[in-house]
Amino acid sequence: MIIGIDDTDSRKGMCTTYLCAVLVDELKKQGDVSTPRLVRLNPCIPFKTRGNGAVSFEISAEKEELVKEVVRARVSALSELNEEGTNPGVIFIGDNVLNTISDEQEERLKHFYETAVRDVLTLEDAYAIISGLRLDHFGLKNKRGLIGALAAVSFFVLQRNKPNYYDFTYELIAYRRKERRGKTRVIDEASVWKADAATYPLTWDTVDVANTTTVFAPHSPCPVLFGIRGDSEAAIYKAYGLIHAEPVERKMLFITNQGTDFHLIPLDVATKEQLREFYSYGLDGVVCSNPRTVEGGHVVFSIALSDSGTIECIAYEPTKGFRSTIRALRVGDLIRVYGSEKNGTINIEKIELKQLNNAEERNPRCAKCGRSMKSAGQLQGYRCKRCGTYREDKDVVTVNRAIEEGLYEAPPVARRHLSKPLVRMRAANKKIHPSR
Ligand SMILES: [Zn+2]
Numbered sequence: 001m002i003i004g005i006d007d008t009d010s011r012k013g014m015c016t017t018y019l020c021a022v023l024v025d026e027l028k029k030q031g032d033v034s035t036p037r038l039v040r041l042n043p044c045i046p047f048k049t050r051g052n053g054a055v056s057f058e059i060s061a062e063k064e065e066l067v068k069e070v071v072r073a074r075v076s077a078l079s080e081l082n083e084e085g086t087n088p089g090v091i092f093i094g095d096n097v098l099n100t101i102s103d104e105q106e107e108r109l110k111h112f113y114e115t116a117v118r119d120v121l122t123l124e125d126a127y128a129i130i131s132g133l134r135l136d137h138f139g140l141k142n143k144r145g146l147i148g149a150l151a152a153v154s155f156f157v158l159q160r161n162k163p164n165y166y167d168f169t170y171e172l173i174a175y176r177r178k179e180r181r182g183k184t185r186v187i188d189e190a191s192v193w194k195a196d197a198a199t200y201p202l203t204w205d206t207v208d209v210a211n212t213t214t215v216f217a218p219h220s221p222c223p224v225l226f227g228i229r230g231d232s233e234a235a236i237y238k239a240y241g242l243i244h245a246e247p248v249e250r251k252m253l254f255i256t257n258q259g260t261d262f263h264l265i266p267l268d269v270a271t272k273e274q275l276r277e278f279y280s281y282g283l284d285g286v287v288c289s290n291p292r293t294v295e296g297g298h299v300v301f302s303i304a305l306s307d308s309g310t311i312e313c314i315a316y317e318p319t320k321g322f323r324s325t326i327r328a329l330r331v332g333d334l335i336r337v338y339g340s341e342k343n344g345t346i347n348i349e350k351i352e353l354k355q356l357n358n359a360e361e362r363n364p365r366c367a368k369c370g371r372s373m374k375s376a377g378q379l380q381g382y383r384c385k386r387c388g389t390y391r392e393d394k395d396v397v398t399v400n401r402a403i404e405e406g407l408y409e410a411p412p413v414a415r416r417h418l419s420k421p422l423v424r425m426r427a428a429n430k431k432i433h434p435s436r
Contacts, residue, residue: 005071005145006145006152007148008080008088016053017038027070030062031059038055042116042118091130116150117262167257168257168260170229172251175249177248185246192214194242202230203232204229211411260418269306278341280339296317297323301329322408325408330401348410352407353407358399367389373389407422
């Protein structure tokens with residue numbers, strides 16, 4: 001049986017991954033429990049809870065009804081039901097359903113998962129699948145968590161038979177003892193840097209070198225002490241072993257869609273008309289206004305899309321040094337921008353400089369005296385005031401650029417859960433400039 005859970009947490013405290021870890025540990029008494037999945041959903045939807053992550057796991061147990069009882073009891077007891085935005089949902093896919101699932105039904109689950117990460121879903125969309133497959137489910141308050149729970153379960157079903165169906169990474173999350181929650185986290189920072197140095201690039205986003213800070217521990221009162229992200233289970237456990245910190249209550253490894261860019265909709269031929277709010281894209285365009293720094297330190301510029309529409313792009317102040325890359329852009333550069341659209345602006349997560357515009361037109365120099373020639377009037381060429389020499393066209397000179405072509409990204413301090421760190425793209429045939 002596969003169980004999916006979502007929306008048990010709040011901005012203030014609980015965390016759905018913690019509830020999952022507690023359940024997985026507890027249910028080991030009932031049967032074999034799989035590595036749980038942590039599925040991040042569309043980062044832009046307005047009614048999300050904190051990290052917008054849902055969880056799922058599989059259990060092979062004799063007594064499925066007993067397992068369901070435990071899950072219902074734990075979700076009811078541990079959810080932050082007093083919080084306005086907390087609307088828990090739980091989905092159960094029993095073995096009877098799993099063993100008879102048709103290709104068409106699997107296709108619907110795939111579509112549901114992908115839509116939950118890239119698009120916006122309603123509770124009705126979830127109920128259509130729940131009733132179609134006759135899934136046992138459980139929800140509290142407005143039950144909006146059923147959407148994420150079904151998405152997490154769908155991800156699991158697809159990955160179950162084909163582990164590489166979707167790109168995935170790992171996160172090992174360590175949880176605090178009850179008496180320490182809400183207090184300052186005790187973590188030996190030097191050991192974190194050592195652990196990172198010993199395991200990067202198989203682990204990533206533990207520290208931010210350029211900004212000299214660790215980025216693997218939250219600052220909220222939630223039960224998470226820290227999380228180590230990476231591509232290798234062995235490297236993650238190695239890093240964990242090197243970190244000195246307060247004693248933990250438990251730890252749990254998750255397979256996750258974090259760091260995969262799955263939220264991005266690729267648009268090779270992007271038009272203004274296609275772009276919608278709350279969606280994330282990878283889109284090609286030509287820089288059509290030079291970058292400028294606006295109030296608050298954000299850097300903005302515009303790109304021209306294939307239908308001659310334009311869209312504004314912004315690198316926010318928290319992206320720190322990434323803004324100097326953006327400031328070095330120039331009109332005419334061919335780029336691909338990755339990020340989400342909100343209020344008519346793309347919030348840049350990463351950028352590929354595909355072709356830099358190195359050409360600059362300048363007034364021609366006089367062949368006789370070497371002075372800069374002056375325009376003789378609109379469309380009338382250039383003339384040297386001293387010698388009277390005439391030239392029809394401007395000179396085109398090659399300018400040196402402060403940046404080179406390739407991929408650039410926002411630093412770990414500003415990274416979204418779903419954003420794929422460039423270091424994960426090191427095998428691809430691209431020039432990468434990882435921020436670290
Ligand atoms: Zn001259």
